[in-house]
Amino acid sequence: xxxxxxxxxxxxxxxxxxxxxxxxxxxxxxxxxxxxxxxxxxxxxxxxxxxxxxxxxxxxxxxxxxxxxxxxxxxxxxxxxxxxxxxxxxxxxxxxxxxxxxxxxxxxxxxxxxxxxxxxxxxxxxxxxxxxxxxxxxxxxxxxxxxxxxxxxxxxxxxxxxxxxxxxxxxxxxxxxxxxxxxxxxxxxxxxxxxxxxxxxxxxxxxxxxxxxxxxxxxxxxxxxxxxxxxxxxxxxxxxxxxxxxxxxxxxxxxxxxxxxxxxxxxxxxxxxxxxxxxxxxxxxxxxxxxxxxxxxxxxxxxxxxxxxxxxxxxxxxxxxxxxxxxxxxxxxxxxxxxxxxxxxxxxxxxxxxxxxxxxxxxxxxxxxxxxxxxxxxxxxxxxxxxxxxxxxxxxxxxxxxxxxxxxxxxxxxxxxxxxxxxxxxxxxxxxxxxxxxxxxxxxxxxxxxxxxxxxxxxxxxxxxxxxxxxxxxxxxxxxxxxxxxxxxxxxxxxxxxxxxxxxxxxxxxxxxxxxxxxxxxxxxxxxxxxxxxxxxxxxxxxxxxxxxxxxxxxxxxxxxxxxxxxxxxxxxxxxxxxxxx
Numbered sequence: 001x002x003x004x005x006x007x008x009x010x011x012x013x014x015x016x017x018x019x020x021x022x023x024x025x026x027x028x029x030x031x032x033x034x035x036x037x038x039x040x041x042x043x044x045x046x047x048x049x050x051x052x053x054x055x056x057x058x059x060x061x062x063x064x065x066x067x068x069x070x071x072x073x074x075x076x077x078x079x080x081x082x083x084x085x086x087x088x089x090x091x092x093x094x095x096x097x098x099x100x101x102x103x104x105x106x107x108x109x110x111x112x113x114x115x116x117x118x119x120x121x122x123x124x125x126x127x128x129x130x131x132x133x134x135x136x137x138x139x140x141x142x143x144x145x146x147x148x149x150x151x152x153x154x155x156x157x158x159x160x161x162x163x164x165x166x167x168x169x170x171x172x173x174x175x176x177x178x179x180x181x182x183x184x185x186x187x188x189x190x191x192x193x194x195x196x197x198x199x200x201x202x203x204x205x206x207x208x209x210x211x212x213x214x215x216x217x218x219x220x221x222x223x224x225x226x227x228x229x230x231x232x233x234x235x236x237x238x239x240x241x242x243x244x245x246x247x248x249x250x251x252x253x254x255x256x257x258x259x260x261x262x263x264x265x266x267x268x269x270x271x272x273x274x275x276x277x278x279x280x281x282x283x284x285x286x287x288x289x290x291x292x293x294x295x296x297x298x299x300x301x302x303x304x305x306x307x308x309x310x311x312x313x314x315x316x317x318x319x320x321x322x323x324x325x326x327x328x329x330x331x332x333x334x335x336x337x338x339x340x341x342x343x344x345x346x347x348x349x350x351x352x353x354x355x356x357x358x359x360x361x362x363x364x365x366x367x368x369x370x371x372x373x374x375x376x377x378x379x380x381x382x383x384x385x386x387x388x389x390x391x392x393x394x395x396x397x398x399x400x401x402x403x404x405x406x407x408x409x410x411x412x413x414x415x416x417x418x419x420x421x422x423x424x425x426x427x428x429x430x431x432x433x434x435x436x437x438x439x440x441x442x443x444x445x446x447x448x449x450x451x452x453x454x455x456x457x458x459x460x461x462x463x464x465x466x467x468x469x470x471x472x473x474x475x476x477x478x479x480x481x482x483x484x485x486x487x488x489x490x491x492x493x494x495x496x497x498x499x500x501x502x503x504x505x506x507x508x509x510x511x512x513x514x515x516x517x518x519x520x521x522x523x524x525x526x527x528x529x530x531x532x533x534x535x536x537x538x539x540x541x542x543x544x545x546x547x548x549x550x551x552x553x554x555x556x557x558x559x560x561x562x563x564x565x566x567x568x569x570x571x572x573x574x575x576x577x578x579x580x581x582x
Contacts, residue, residue: 039325050354071336108292115427364580
């Protein structure tokens with residue numbers, strides 16, 4: 001098939017997609033999404049790009065003001081870009097790599113430094129594996145960027161100040177009872193499916209009776225959000241996380257913006273005190289103590305209590321209701337994996353729901369959501385738990401094991417930091433905590449929605465940092481800088497979220513003709529893109545006549561390694577199997 005025919009096909013397909021969106025927009029929402037945090041927002045946008053209308057509700061009347069999560073990793077940024085939310089604009093809103101490129105282990109912010117490590121891969125070296133390195137941005141800013149796109153999308157109805165207080169399964173959908181949180185007015189509405197993205201304390205999950213597996217309460221913490229300009233204290237030691245080890249004021253200082261926005265995470269004992277005991281005056285004293293010196297104009301903005309857990313839901317689905325994000329898994333914040341794991345949940349689930357609703361797939365496809373995503377959550381949960389445990393190992397080195405001698409141990413170590421090999425080893429042991437590149441990009445799927453995926457052995461993710469791009473079935477298509485229409489761009493930018501894509505070798509004419517008959521997106525090496533560093537076979541391990549079938553979420557569904565006696569029959573059979581139609 002010629003390049004001109006391919007472009008015409010894409011143009012016609014896009015016209016049909018936008019017509020379909022407009023048609024659906026005039027009908028009722030097909031999916032209810034409960035929880036308008038980043039996971040719910042991304043789910044709504046991904047569904048809209050598939051032409052599926054949704055209603056997105058949140059019990060909060062306004063966007064949160066507390067900074068909450070801050071690390072938005074490469075895969076999440078790639079997902080944002082795929083739905084039309086500029087990843088570069090998000091990165092521009094975040095802290096610079098210089099400001100947020102380090103983790104420091106301190107006595108207090110102004111006190112001794114016991115060691116430092118780079119915080120994830122935010123430099124230009126990461127550009128060989130992703131077009132958008134990780135950024136640190138306060139969650140409210142991230143949500144605001146997503147909400148701007150939501151407000152411009154006619155297929156999404158966003159309502160704040162609305163809670164889902166009950167659900168009832170019906171033969172062809174879910175009946176949801178909604179309540180306006182301010183007036184108490186209730187209504188019932190019917191939806192084809194419901195996505196519960198209502199957070200770690202998900203009421204929907206609780207009502208469904210879905211249990212969580214793993215430790216429920218590792219540590220109780222108070223989050224103190226404050227505003228202060230601490231650049232004078234940190235210009236010589238910039239960073240995003242400052243772990244504080246003074247025995248009298250343990251915790252973590254998070255620098256969302258060193259010139260203005262900070263959080264102190266401080267452990268507390270709920271058996272002896274409550275959130276109400278943390279008055280502004282007490283919080284100010286704790287913050288001042290953690291800083292280690294008087295700081296001008298500290299303003300206490302928000303405070304809340306939270307429980308560190310490491311749990312994954314036993315099941316991600318009950319009937320027509322699906323759990324996503326923190327409703328499905330809650331991790332320790334050590335690793336910044338929670339929000340980002342939820343973003344990929346949304347990516348995985350959205351295209352499958354859309355395929356079923358459009359009659360392109362059978363219900364069995366929806367079973368692959370849990371099959372694919374739950375193992376990823378288990379790995380991420382275990383790694384977050386390991387990260388948290390290693391921090392406690394560092395506490396033991398700095399303070400010792402005897403509480404009454406902690407201050408003396410701390411002061412002795414602080415007086416001669418460079419002489420302690422034990423300290424240096426304990427700091428180095430934290431490195432995987434802050435370099436999870438392989439967890440962010442290297443996860444793979446093995447399910448009925450993948451054909452020919454290699455079996456992954458338990459514990460295969462032992463090296464969480466060393467990402468090795470893979471072109472095997474089940475892996476995500478690797479990022480490559482390629483030339484397209486005379487411009488350099490990521491290969492990922494050529495993979496639309498609304499369609500399967502045939503990524504074809506330069507002589508894969510038979511597969512291209514078969515894909516054209518199925519109205520799939522076609523991206524052909526040598527015509528639609530070229531890679532100046534590798535030819536097709538070196539890149540993919542396929543003959544020039546071979547091709548890859550790529551799902552809307554960017555994962556390789558199957559490798560079409562060689563020409564077929566009947567390309568159309570083989571491609572159709574493969575798609576039918578992947579989509580649970582056969």
